[in-house]
Amino acid sequence: MADGRLARALPSLLAVTAALGACFVALAAALGDAGLAAEAFGQMALGGFGDVPRWLSTGDAAAVLRPLGESAGKASVLLLAGLSVAVAFQVGLFNIGAQGQLLWGGLAAAVVGAAVQLPPALHLPVCLLAAAAAGAAWALLPTALKLRRGVHEVISTIMLNWVAVALVENWLVVGPLQGPAGAGTAEVHPSAVMPRLLGESSRLNLGLPLSLAAAAAVAAWLLRTTHGLETRAVGRGQEAARAAGLPVEGRTWTAMAVAGALAGLAGAVLVLGSELRYPGRLAAPYGFDGIAMALIGGNHPLGVAASSLLFGALRAGGTRMQLLGVHRGFPELIQGLALLFVAARLGWAWLLLRRKETPRA
Amino acid sequence: MSFRPVLFACAAALALSACRSKEGAGAQGAPSPGPAAAAPSQKVGLVIDVGGRGDHSFNDSALRGLETWAAGKALSANRYTPLPPGALEASLPQELRTLTPPIRAVAVEPVVLSSKAQEDYEPNLQLLVDQGAGLVIATGFMLENATETVARRNPSARFLLIDSTLLDPAGNPIGLPNVRSVVFREEEGSFLAGALAGLVTKGTVGFVGGMEISLVKKFEAGFRAGVATTNPAARVLAAYTGNFDDVAAGKQVGADLLAKGADVLFHAAGSDGVGVIQAVKEARAGGAQAWAIGVDSDQHHLAPDAVLTSMVKRVDLAVYEAARDVAAGRFTAGDTALGLAQKGVGLAEVRAEFPGKAEALAKVEALRQRIVSGGLTIPATLEGLPSFKAQP
Amino acid sequence: MRALDDVSLGLAAGERLALVGENGAGKSTLMNVLYGLYRPDAGTLSVDGAPVVFRSPRDAIARGIGMVHQHFMLVPTLTVAENVVLGAEPTARGLLLDVQAAEAAVEALCARFGFQLDPRARLGELGVGARQKVEIVKALHRGARALVLDEPTAVLTPDEADELFAVARRLADAGTAVVLVSHKLKEVLAFCERVAVMRRGRKVAELKAAGTTPEVLAAHVMGEPPPPPPPFQPATPGAPLLQLSGVCADGPQGRPALKGVSLRLCAGEVVGIAGVDGNGQRELAEVVTGLRPLTAGTLEVRGKPLTAGTPAAFRTAGVGHVPEDRHRHAMVGSFSVEENLSLGRHRVPPFARGPWIDSAGRHAAAVLEMERWDVRPRDASLPMQVLSGGNQQKVVMARELSLDPAVLVAVQPTRGLDIGAVAAVRAQLRAHAARGHAVLLVSLDLEEVLALSDRAYVLYGGRTVAELPRAQFDERRMGRLMLGTEVDRG
Incomplete structure (x- = not known):
């Protein structure tokens, strides 16, 4: 069975590799210089996985630890957002609303982190719980609309993203919840900050182990428990699940709550890990990137983890390509191409089937 | 099967070159024979905010100060090339041509990083430090936290923070020995914009802000004070778009204020302001008599007919001066506030024509001189407005 | 494994041919080759003596080949008339679908061949039997000269089946070749002139219907004489x-x-x-x-x-349930066979231990049940959807009966x-x-x-x-x- 899963993951890996290769060729063509393109990819590697040559020549460990911290920061947010989308997919819903859930989670973490005084051992968990609860609550709105009124979740989650932006960033953060330093909420107490794991030179923090643990927990839940089996059955064959006596609505509620909670945690990792408050804008659309991570990872928690770690490093390292004059959007281009290749995989399969498959009768 | 990667490569190449025609950045190790080639060239790094290159406003102003003025270079096809003779001088606005010492290129080499997300500011600043930049410039108050962190971590590197001082968690200014901060007295420039708007309007003027934060409210306060000074009967409508990078939102809010009767719109909304100016341009095309007042950079070129003037914030000057000081080895830390007296803010040349232009400009100039001489203090907050209006 | 291995078959105008064989014997594959859905690795296909290559069903239809599939290829949200003309729509003024012409055409076909169908009825509201009639009318509307009927009588009453065969016989008399794919050997022998028997991808026999008994035919199909049906044991009803x-x-x-x-x-x-x-x-x-x-x-x-x-x-x-629509109500196609076998009893041993799935226990139980029901292929980790219909049904039956x-x-x-x-x-x-x-x-x-x-x-x-x-x-x-x-x- 493990072999089967690996076989199914292989096309995705190939697609990502192909995308990387295609991007290299593209870059070489655009720069008109393969050497420069190689150098740009080299810079990306240095920025994503650490500047090992510098470390070896100067003994400055920060040259490695710091880039690793940035990669880990992006990877953990991508991973949590990707898990959010993947969990919703497993119950048959397309959660385009991870972005809105992420904003609420970030805000909840910032507010609880700044407004509440608790001992360190308690404060961070309470902040994370608040973020998860906020994200879950925001995800249950479209779920209720779906189950009670039949509103398609794609429509409602997209709309609720804008509602979240309007409420959080255009009102609360610049209005009632604005901190003394302006443009954003008050800074959180040190007890609520994600502990850094590699010292102060690197921003690698508890967010990475937290997100990896979340991936493992989601994998265990979906693949190893009867509750997870029921959740997947609802997603893949709702009528069959209903006929088999499974609580279809109950599993939908739970899965969407978990999806929202994961997106909320992504927001908390951003706020408690690197921003230390809710800034004027939480900026990057990680909620939407989560969709890409889920698709590239085949909606499998461990696949999502793999793609998030890879793209986290590419994103963080991509900044260094700017030193050579490569556009800052390049890592997104790779991600887009990888997605295209993964999607095209289905097309290839279909073509092959048409051409020469000898089917079972 | 083998054709497929090639196809994708072509598509990707197209996408790339399309991107690159708009943006690019410093070419590392590019030959840099500046005019002052005698001294070894120093790298000066610049991190611009998520608004990116090409905002016709704040970021472009900073880039002008570093690339055009300090380095004397232009970015084309991904590389910096020296400006042709006379181009630097031609790029200087009227009021800066008479500065002493004059603005001219110094021995610096620009390295520019755009940011994708809020959390990129800190690693980008650090990356520039790691690249050995003699000065690292952070443009925008959004980089305040990141600048403080990186400056503390790298006490031997030097920083310039534009538009904000360093702040402690309670919001009080703090200083670091390796950070120069520059803020602007936007209220003074905005006051002149408001004074001119009050003289031009038929009765209602509008203000479009970006994020609703105290920095932007400074603009609004100065603008309201100016309108009240020259035209106490005029009504001022104010609206905020909630961000700095949404042209469509700016256009929508601008059109809304025009529909409510405003005929002069002043914006302080970053890229959103481009939309405000578009809205005014379209209203004029529809026969309405309306004006826009730009911000940060001289935005005349965006709509020569519609832009009355611009409240320029000389970010370019602040960036240039810091780069010049570093090149000359006399960089100093500390907090600076630039107002009308320091030519840090001001009105761009009024190139539009309207009835009674000469008298209006004369009145505005008189007000400017009162401020420069200290005879008039402009409120920086909306709370300060009532007491200002109560003055004789 | 080859689904088809060196099969040759001819069909004359007006002929009534039957194709019989077990599930997986290659009947459907052969018909799909004929209909342009699959392309053969080797061999040729000739129509009217000229070799042809069918790239898609469109090519096959253009050559006068019509097919009534076991799983209907109809759009539930369209009306009967719209379904019939789909792909060959009469149009008014160039663009718009001429609904009246479509309905008239369907009514004419129904009248000619004796079908009772309301052209205006929405297909989704019709039952399986009526849908099949729509499929046949659809093929006729496209001018089929050779008509393949895949298991057509499985859903019909005896009188309806008689009616269908009467219609088919009339079609054959008018020159249309009819291929009947069926498991019901009696009707095969009653309707057809010639019977081709498939087994494991090969054509193992070709018989004249006249003089062949169902028992003989069954022996050819199964490769051995079939066991006699068990005698009926009447029940003594209880509570x-x-x-x-x-x-x-x-x-x-x-x-x-x-x-x-x-x-x-x-x-x-x-x-x-x-x-x-x-x-x-x-x-x-x-x-x-x-x-x-x-x-x-x-x-x-x-x-x-x-x-x-x-x-x-x-x-x-x-109450246990073996539903009519297996794909929708009885199985999760992308789940493995063992996951499907566990559905409904997945929370109790040997399928679970507390909140956890007991993978080993489940696998062992699944293997045992697959053995007992002779589910093929004997691999519990295969996705359910790759099994043949008969084997899927066995899995469903196994699960439902195991709940006793x-x-x-x-x-x-x-x-x-x-x-x-x-x-x-x-x-x-x-x-x-x-x-x-x-x-x-x-x-x-x-x-x-x-x-x-x-x-x-x-x-x-x-x-x-x-x-x-x-x-x-x-x-x-x-x-x-x-x-x-x-x-x-x-």
Whole structure:
């Protein structure tokens, strides 16, 4: 069975590799210089996985630890957002609303982190719980609309993203919840900050182990428990699940709550890990990137983890390509191409089937 | 099967070159024979905010100060090339041509990083430090936290923070020995914009802000004070778009204020302001008599007919001066506030024509001189407005 | 493995040819090659003596080949007329679909070949039988000169089947070649002139229908003489396990579909529900499994009222379900066979240990059940959707019977299954009843109802119009009751 899963993951890996290769060729063509393109990819590697040559020549460990911290920061947010989308997919819903859930989670973490005084051992968990609860609550709105009124979740989650932006960033953060330093909420107490794991030179923090643990927990839940089996059955064959006596609505509620909670945690990792408050804008659309991570990872928690770690490093390292004059959007281009290749995989399969498959009768 | 990667490569190449025609950045190790080639060239790094290159406003102003003025270079096809003779001088606005010492290129080499997300500011600043930049410039108050962190971590590197001082968690200014901060007295420039708007309007003027934060409210306060000074009967409508990078939102809010009767719109909304100016341009095309007042950079070129003037914030000057000081080895830390007296803010040349232009400009100039001489203090907050209006 | 291995077959104009074989013998693959869905690795295809290459069904249709699939290729949201003309639409003023012309064309075809179809009816509201007629009319509308009928009578009453064969014979007499793919050897021999037998991808025999007996043909199909059908063991009915009285329920679009159904099911019995498709069978099956709410009447399972029950409540009360639409209601196609086998009992040992799935226990149980039911291929980790229909049905039956339900509701349990699988499923249903349980057999195949039931009801127009003990089973009379042309006075 493990072999089967690996076989199914292989096309995705190939697609990502192909995308990387295609991007290299593209870059070489655009720069008109393969050497420069190689150098740009080299810079990306240095920025994503650490500047090992510098470390070896100067003994400055920060040259490695710091880039690793940035990669880990992006990877953990991508991973949590990707898990959010993947969990919703497993119950048959397309959660385009991870972005809105992420904003609420970030805000909840910032507010609880700044407004509440608790001992360190308690404060961070309470902040994370608040973020998860906020994200879950925001995800249950479209779920209720779906189950009670039949509103398609794609429509409602997209709309609720804008509602979240309007409420959080255009009102609360610049209005009632604005901190003394302006443009954003008050800074959180040190007890609520994600502990850094590699010292102060690197921003690698508890967010990475937290997100990896979340991936493992989601994998265990979906693949190893009867509750997870029921959740997947609802997603893949709702009528069959209903006929088999499974609580279809109950599993939908739970899965969407978990999806929202994961997106909320992504927001908390951003706020408690690197921003230390809710800034004027939480900026990057990680909620939407989560969709890409889920698709590239085949909606499998461990696949999502793999793609998030890879793209986290590419994103963080991509900044260094700017030193050579490569556009800052390049890592997104790779991600887009990888997605295209993964999607095209289905097309290839279909073509092959048409051409020469000898089917079972 | 083998054709497929090639196809994708072509598509990707197209996408790339399309991107690159708009943006690019410093070419590392590019030959840099500046005019002052005698001294070894120093790298000066610049991190611009998520608004990116090409905002016709704040970021472009900073880039002008570093690339055009300090380095004397232009970015084309991904590389910096020296400006042709006379181009630097031609790029200087009227009021800066008479500065002493004059603005001219110094021995610096620009390295520019755009940011994708809020959390990129800190690693980008650090990356520039790691690249050995003699000065690292952070443009925008959004980089305040990141600048403080990186400056503390790298006490031997030097920083310039534009538009904000360093702040402690309670919001009080703090200083670091390796950070120069520059803020602007936007209220003074905005006051002149408001004074001119009050003289031009038929009765209602509008203000479009970006994020609703105290920095932007400074603009609004100065603008309201100016309108009240020259035209106490005029009504001022104010609206905020909630961000700095949404042209469509700016256009929508601008059109809304025009529909409510405003005929002069002043914006302080970053890229959103481009939309405000578009809205005014379209209203004029529809026969309405309306004006826009730009911000940060001289935005005349965006709509020569519609832009009355611009409240320029000389970010370019602040960036240039810091780069010049570093090149000359006399960089100093500390907090600076630039107002009308320091030519840090001001009105761009009024190139539009309207009835009674000469008298209006004369009145505005008189007000400017009162401020420069200290005879008039402009409120920086909306709370300060009532007491200002109560003055004789 | 090769699905087809060096098969040669000719077909003359006006000929009636049958293609028989077990599931997986290669019949469907062969027909799909003929219809342009698959391309052969080797060999040629000739029409009118000229070699052709079919890249898609479009090419095949252009050459006059028509196909009525086992799984219908129709759009449920369109009307009958729209479905028939889909792909060859008559247009008014160049662009718009000429609905009237389409309806007229369908009416003309129906009149010519004696079908009763309302061109304006929406397809989604029709039953399986009516949909099949739409498929045939559709092929005729496209000018088919060779018509392939894949298992056409599985859903028809004997009279309807006779009607279909009469139509097909008329078509053949008019020069159309007809290929009948079927598991029902009797009808094959009655209708066709020539029979081709497939086994494991090869054509193993070609026989003249005249002079061949079903037994001989079955031996060719299976590769060995078939075991005789087990003698019928009549039941001695025990306590009533399922009772419905005056049950009413709405169908799709909220129209009343059941208008008063009363029936009783006792321990030890197999009770058949005979009827033409679209007379409330589907709704009845959904009502007695909790999938559809009652609008009137009462329902009791083992003496306990379950008038407003959920599917879960019915399961708990001891009702098992082998549904008609296997793909939608009985299995999760992308789940593995063992996951499918566990559904419904996945929370108890050996399938679970506390909240955890017991992978080893589940696998062992699955392997055992696959062995017992002869599910092929014998790999519990394969996705369910790659199994053939017969093997999927075996998995579903295995799961439902393993729950040992007091009442098993089986709808069309042998549709599309081959001879061996049909025999196995039927034997299991009888055996289940013999263990003191009850089986409600809802089937459109009257022969199946007659073969298995101790007692039968005829469902017509949403009502149980007749109740017949086995002694009074009469194929012709029941057919008339099903069509409403005879009213039961007994």
